[in-house]
Amino acid sequence: MKKAVVYLNQFFGQIGGEDVADHAPEIREEKVGAAMLYDQLLDAEVTHTVICGDNFMGSNTEEAVEIILDFLKDVDFDIFFAGPAFQAGRYGMACGEIGKAVKEEFDVPVISSMNIENPGVEVFKKDIYIFPGGHSAAKMRDDVKKITDFGNKILNGEKLLPAEEEGYYKRGIRHQYFLEDETPAYERAIDMLLKKINGEEFESELPIPELDLVEIAPAIEDLSETTIALVTSGGIVPVDNPDKIQSASATRWGKYDISGMDRLENRDSNNFKTIHAGYDPAAADADPNVVVPVDAMRKYEEEGRIGKLHDYFYSTVGTGTTQKEAARMGKEIAQELQDANVQAVILTST
């Protein structure tokens, strides 16, 4: 039999009400309160109940999470439930915090239930499965039924359907999906077009998400004191590509020492080349400075127009590289640059 662990707050864990909301985390090797309902509905045994006061989790999040993860490290479980939290904001945030941490630490499915008004939904729906729930504990049975039904599908290895069919809040995670009726794209396109022409309702298959735009930083007034780094997504690397950066869909980046170099020497002289598969490499292989302009920067350095060119340039490949990987690599590189006291970056693409 598979095993489940349930997280409840002080109230549903039968410790008490608001007066004991500071209750420190505890774990019990039994089914407490709502955990009994879970046990009835699940194709798994609830072996442990974790209980924590909402205020304790809210004010000492790090400590609470650490304590609970420590409880769980010797517990053998296949699935983790938190809540239902209904419309209770602190409880919802607590379910999210601990759910996210358990997911990351133990890589088991984590499922919760919250009312749409619960702030926990917006914050944590990307991290764990959260199902829409009722306003209050009157909906306890319905809400637990919903999430245990879904939990059972996972436990039994059944095929999971898209979010809108399973019913959990959409998480911004998009995968390709073979339509059951195999309606080809041309039928869907004509259908959508006719609806749009006729002013009928239609549903885009790609609803445009909110854009994550970064504000442009204020200009630097005096460059003569500034250390500037060159960072590229143009795939310029030493000819042996020591960091094995992929030619497309990159997940790796490299940093290469250019101290003492007046310019980047080219592929023919066995120095630098591009491994980027998304553009014609001829010009960059012949002269890598067209992508990473070390030559021009040295000139500026000599003329005193900039303080200093940073001793390393950073490189990855932009083609096919997902925005998420790009953001991660960008953060990692930015951290290095900050640690090295670089004040400005010239980002070159292809």
Add this chain to the structure above:
Amino acid sequence: MKLELGNFYVKDIEFGAKTAFDDGILTINKEEALEVVFKDNHITEADLRIVKPGDMVRLVPVKEAIEPRFRVGGGPVFPGVTGKLRQAGEGETRCLKDMSVLVVGKHWGGFQDGLIDMGGEGAKYTHFSSLKNVVLVADTDEEFEQREQQKKNHALRWAGMRLAEYLGEAVKDLEPEDTDTYELEPLTKRSKELDELPCVAIVMQPQSQMEEKGYNDLNYGWDTNRMLPTFMHPNEILDGAMISGSFMPCSSKWATYDFQNFPLIRRLYQEHGKTVNFVGVIMSNLNVALEQKERSAQFVAQMAKSLGVDAAIVTEEGYGNPDADYIGCLVALEDAGVKTVGVSNEATGRDGGSQPLVTLDPKADALVSTGNVSELIKLPPMDEVIGELEALARDGLSGGWEDDEILGSSVKEDGSIIMENNAMFCGDRIAGWSPKTMKEF
């Protein structure tokens, strides 16, 4: 312009003494067919194979797919490419249906090449596993690009077209089983009934990102990188005016077969006179510089306005950088008062968490999604590989890799594979066949 496409439904293909089509059976004289292939001295080795739906055969690296055809009265099937320039889209062309010529490298693959499984679990990922295919598997002396990731594949692609024309001649003197007639009245001479229907155009954005010649889709032999958006009759597309190039990650590709059959065009024809007045095709392109993108979008919007287009389908052969052209074109049309629907694939990453297109705009409010280029696909070994399986890992196919910390190589010792959808041959069927969409999970 009136085009009659005469259909000969191929039920089976076999090798025999004489190349002929009889009662649904295409017989091929292999020796004679290979002579056609070897007409180009750059072809050093070549063989023909026949594969059918359900065969446990894996093809890789696949470079091109072409429908064999014969132009009645003579003349090249691909004007300006396999012969002299002439008008396509008028007259009669005979087509061998339910089959294609697939061109496979005997050894070397590249960024733009893909994979087809004819049977098993992998067959669902591509249209070509549902066809009977004559596979040209060959090698060339184009050593300058053998170790290059980007290949023009010129000798192989042209050999495929010659072969398709050669096979098409088998139905030269035969009557087709049935005929699809495609005809649009001249724009200014349409009936009142037609004029009252909403005017619809299809805007096509074929792949044209390479500055150097030899990689891009060709329009009557002309490099699409060097053209401005132009107005075309849909019949021209269906009748060999456009051929595929050799550049885009493969799941996003429109093979020449796709142009010849373009389902979105054929489907719009069905609506013509019923629900829409099908104006025609605005043939745009996908270039890399921002000004080129803006110029193309401006031309497309201007043409749509001048033609009185009320609504348009915009479709893009590619993803990544070209998404800017795709969204830019949709926005330019919406700004011109044209109601748009877009058809393309997405790149949400292996975990599905990334932004789906490089640029997004709320005005692109009606999009059809045909797949995720970066979806991971694991497939078991097949009984036979035609081509070279190692190419998937070794040669920089857009969906393959030599080494990965967690996943290892794309090609496993037992012949099983793990790859991104990127390397599935025309896997996202953007021309319109895709039974896939994108869903939130």
